[in-house]
Amino acid sequence: MHETPHRNTETKITAAAPAGMFGPFLRAPEASRDIFRVIFVAACGPAVAGVVFFGWRALVICALSVLGCVATESLYYRVTRTPALLGRSHAALTGLLLALTLPPFVPWYVPLAAAVFAILVGKALFGGVGHFLWQPALVGRLAATVLFAPPLLARPLLDRPAWPVLAQNRILLGDVTRVDRSARYRGWRGTVARSPADAVARPRPRAFLRQLSLPGAKPPDSIATVLRHMPPAWDLICGAHGGGIGETSTIVIIVAGLYLACRNYVHAYLPGMIILAAAVTVAVAPVRSADGQAWQWLPVAAEGLDVGFVYVAYHLTCGELMLAAFFLATEMTSRPVTLPAQVVFGAICGAGAILLRLYLAFPIPAYAAVLMANTLTPLLDSAVRPRVLGRRRWQRTTDTKHQA
Amino acid sequence: MSAMRLRRFGTFAGGIVLPDSKDATLGAPIVPIGPLTRLRVPLAPTEAEPARPLVEPGQAVSHGQRIAQASDARQVDVFAPLAGRVAGIGECLLPGPEGTWRSSPAIELVELDSVGRIEELSCHYTWQSADEYSIRLRIAEGGVCTCRPPVSALGGWIERALAASVETLIADITENTPFVTADHRLLAERGSEVIRGLAILARAVGARNVMLAVDHRRTGAYRAAVGPARLYGIEPIALPHKYPIGAEAMIVKVLTRREIPPGGTAMDVGVAVTDAATCWLTYRWVACGEPPTARVVTLSGPALHRPGNYLVPFGAEIEELLALAGLDAQAWGVCGPAMSGQLATAGAVTGPGGNAVLGLHPQQAGPPTQCIRCGWCSENCPARLNVAALNDDFELNRPTQAARRGVLACVGCGICSYLCPARLPLSRRVALLKRAIRQGQSRSRDARDAAQKH
Known part of the structure; x- marks a missing residue:
């Protein structure tokens, strides 16, 4: 087996490729912009759910974030004199995805600052679509998490002990920052806000589940007691609980994600693998309960399978995992290209999200897991690949011997 | 049953x-193509040395007459596709490997008989x-x-x-x-x-x-x-x-x-x-002793007015065929199938390898943009290649890396270019990578042979 030093030969292959002269002379109709537009429309689903449950402030944050991203990108193109080959479609999509990850009660400057970070640091610094390593919306979200938190501010702006959701009689039009602090509610059904408050507040469901495993927390009696504190399952499925604008409504996210899968913009394997890996990790990862200090593996079977399955289902639906699985991990540039690599990528995302949620007091575990997996994307693309036709599975030689 | x-x-x-x-x-049944004014019968239908002409300019030839003799076992004899008169020896273009045109000497025939039925x-x-x-x-x-x-x-x-x-x-x-x-x-x-x-x-x-x-x-x-x-x-x-x-x-x-x-x-x-x-x-x-002088060619496509399956003698000029079939102005004439053919040029003729001449409307798509890593090219590649990575190898001029990825397994189907939402000419780029690798291999083989001689 000999290798030819092609790099410095006189024939530079990139020189000769005039477009249009060569086949195929037929083209499938879909262009890159169409892809971004369709994903934007799909992402409007969770956004609408957010506006329903978090009111007009959610709409304002979405608009500020999208406009911030588009304006930053336009400014960037203007300053660097880069031709905008894909228009602003990807910037608008990034802005909307960023807004979906933000809490509904943040002040107006948070989405703007996050948008600037998302476009400049997440996207433009790497060379735009097709080149960035980390999903830009998540870079913006991470920047907002770091900027508007204790070392720089007195108290975290994006993370609160009690998260608001509009009461049932104030949906769509209420102001989510006018919280009725005296009201106690178990489930969202039947919550009625009294003037001047519009919203009711409660810790995020995630916080209850974290009591089972976070180091500082006081261990609860059993998994079943924790589940008794959780809101009803229907609240988690339809989205009437505290969380980011687009994170809460599981059913809308799944429907929009399946639409993308039908359009072939998302491989169903990738979100499927994320959810599967997350479910397996939840079922296996140890928690503390009952007698206090002992770590117990296999929580799914610890108190009977009925409690165990409810525990797993709550974990899957209670936070940002679904949004990350269907919309953020599937960003085309920052996920691996080939299908087997995507499956491994999904497994890393899902398991990482649950492990970070269980054992670290980090406010955005699923997003951090996606960012970590994004970092591994180039490695996965070169290490995990489909078997090329005519080669054995792990054969890595050049194909010179058949040329003689 | x-x-x-x-x-x-x-x-x-x-x-x-x-x-x-x-x-x-x-x-549409196979019908003979309409009257042709000129044939340029290629003397090198295969890539080997051209056949030696047996006729002189000005000589009249009959249908099926042997007009050139192969001097090489890899070449074939050439027969007159139609009765006519030899105008001289000229040049013609035939489709070559990987979308190139190959020049071949050709016997020009004029004053032709019309093409008969089979x-x-x-x-x-x-x-x-x-x-x-x-x-x-x-x-x-x-x-x-x-x-x-x-x-x-x-x-x-x-x-x-x-x-x-x-x-x-x-x-x-x-x-x-x-x-x-x-x-x-x-x-x-x-x-x-x-x-x-x-x-x-x-x-x-x-x-x-x-x-x-x-x-x-x-x-x-x-x-x-x-x-x-x-x-x-x-x-x-x-x-x-x-x-x-x-x-x-x-x-x-x-x-x-x-x-x-x-x-x-x-x-x-x-x-x-x-x-x-x-x-x-x-x-x-x-079985019948009829020398090969013509083949069935499909003339079709949205920009042709008289599509059909025609019996076309070897050496018919593509431009004349397109004119006979009624090609729209501003449309593209394509030699070969729409997925892997090439744009017809002046001097191109039909040979044994061409099964279609198509008239297609030019694509309205804009210029190619950057790859967005959608992965459709590799997902639908029948050879299971990571075409997005091969595109990187092309842009960075790394044929060795591409060879390691198995680019030679490419079957040249053109699906990657067909699907690419960024409109990148992927199949063309992969073909150029393959050509560079083959050239590099033959160069290094030559060098090795030279080293063994000394």
């Missing part, structure tokens, strides 16, 4: 279902009782080429098949690229001749398994061919219409479960693949 009992086979990973677009010509010839050579050796001899002295690109002399093709001890011969008549119906019409109208030609080829290469692979949607049209096929022990097989099942590597994989090693040919795994046009010309030459 129907006479058409066709075995159904599996499929392969990757590939897409293309729009069929064959309605205009699927039922004659009903009687078989006067009892090839059934002849031994293999004399069949091979008879094929080798005719001017028959393999009509499946790359075009080569049929005698040389049989010798290579014998050297590779081929046991399976596949006639690929799936023809699943849009618009093209030449082989379909040939099998539907001249089925018994095609089948007999296939049987002759099977005798010549000594193949034990002979398969006739057709599209499962069109089996009804091939009823006349099934009887002779059973007579000669040829197995008719219906294949699914997912593109590119007609590619050599795919049809061999589906029918024999063998995979061609990257950069290899079907003969490396003991399989020979041929098509209907080759079988037909072989039968006409071996």
Whole structure:
């Protein structure tokens, strides 16, 4: 087996490729912009759910974030004199995805600052679509998490002990920052806000589940007691609980994600693998309960399978995992290209999200897991690949011997 | 019970279902092309040294007269496709490998007779009782080429098949690229001749398994061919219409479960693949003694006013064919199938390898943008290549890296370019990578040979 030093030969292959002269002379109709537009429309689903449950402030944050991203990108193109080959479609999509990850009660400057970070640091610094390593919306979200938190501010702006959701009689039009602090509610059904408050507040469901495993927390009696504190399952499925604008409504996210899968913009394997890996990790990862200090593996079977399955289902639906699985991990540039690599990528995302949620007091575990997996994307693309036709599975030689 | 009992086979990973677009010509019978003013008959239908002309300028030639003699075993004799007068020796262009044009000297014929219908010839050579050796001899002295690109002399093709001890011969008549119906019409109208030609080829290469692979949607049209096929022990097989099942590597994989090693040919795994046009010309030459001078070409496409399946003599100019079929102004003339053909240029002529001349409207898509890593190219690649990574290798000028990724396994189907939402000319870039790798290999082989000499 000999290798030819092609790099410095006189024939530079990139020189000769005039477009249009060569086949195929037929083209499938879909262009890159169409892809971004369709994903934007799909992402409007969770956004609408957010506006329903978090009111007009959610709409304002979405608009500020999208406009911030588009304006930053336009400014960037203007300053660097880069031709905008894909228009602003990807910037608008990034802005909307960023807004979906933000809490509904943040002040107006948070989405703007996050948008600037998302476009400049997440996207433009790497060379735009097709080149960035980390999903830009998540870079913006991470920047907002770091900027508007204790070392720089007195108290975290994006993370609160009690998260608001509009009461049932104030949906769509209420102001989510006018919280009725005296009201106690178990489930969202039947919550009625009294003037001047519009919203009711409660810790995020995630916080209850974290009591089972976070180091500082006081261990609860059993998994079943924790589940008794959780809101009803229907609240988690339809989205009437505290969380980011687009994170809460599981059913809308799944429907929009399946639409993308039908359009072939998302491989169903990738979100499927994320959810599967997350479910397996939840079922296996140890928690503390009952007698206090002992770590117990296999929580799914610890108190009977009925409690165990409810525990797993709550974990899957209670936070940002679904949004990350269907919309953020599937960003085309920052996920691996080939299908087997995507499956491994999904497994890393899902398991990482649950492990970070269980054992670290980090406010955005699923997003951090996606960012970590994004970092591994180039490695996965070169290490995990489909078997090329005519080669054995792990054969890595050049194909010179058949040329003689 | 129907006479058409066709075995159904599996499929392969990757590939897409293309729009069929064959309605205009699927039922159109083969007719002779209209009057031609000039032929430029290529003296080098294969890539070997050109044949030596046997005629002088000004001389009158008759239909089927031998006008050039091959000086090389890899070249074929050339026969006059039509009666006419020799105007001189000129040049013509034929499709070469990987979308290039290959220049060939050509005999120019003018004052031509019109193209006649396909004659009903009687078989006067009892090839059934002849031994293999004399069949091979008879094929080798005719001017028959393999009509499946790359075009080569049929005698040389049989010798290579014998050297590779081929046991399976596949006639690929799936023809699943849009618009093209030449082989379909040939099998539907001249089925018994095609089948007999296939049987002759099977005798010549000594193949034990002979398969006739057709599209499962069109089996009804091939009823006349099934009887002779059973007579000669040829197995008719219906294949699914997912593109590119007609590619050599795919049809061999589906029918024999063998995979061609990257950069290899079907003969490396003991399989020979041929098509209907080759079988037909072989039968006409071996059994009836008619020299190969014309083939069926589909003229079709949305920009042609008179689409059809035409009997076109070798050496007809593409521009004249497009004018006869009524090409729109501003439209593109394309030589070969729409997925892997090339834009017609002045001086291009039809040869044995061209089964279609298409008139297509120019694409309205804008300039190529950057790759967004959607992954559709690799997801649908029948060779399971990571085409996005190969595009990076092309842009960074890294053919060695591309070779390590297995770029030589590419079957050249064009699906990556067809699907690419960024409108990148991916299949063209992959073809250039393959060419660079092959050149590098031949260069290093030359260097090694030189080093061994000293």
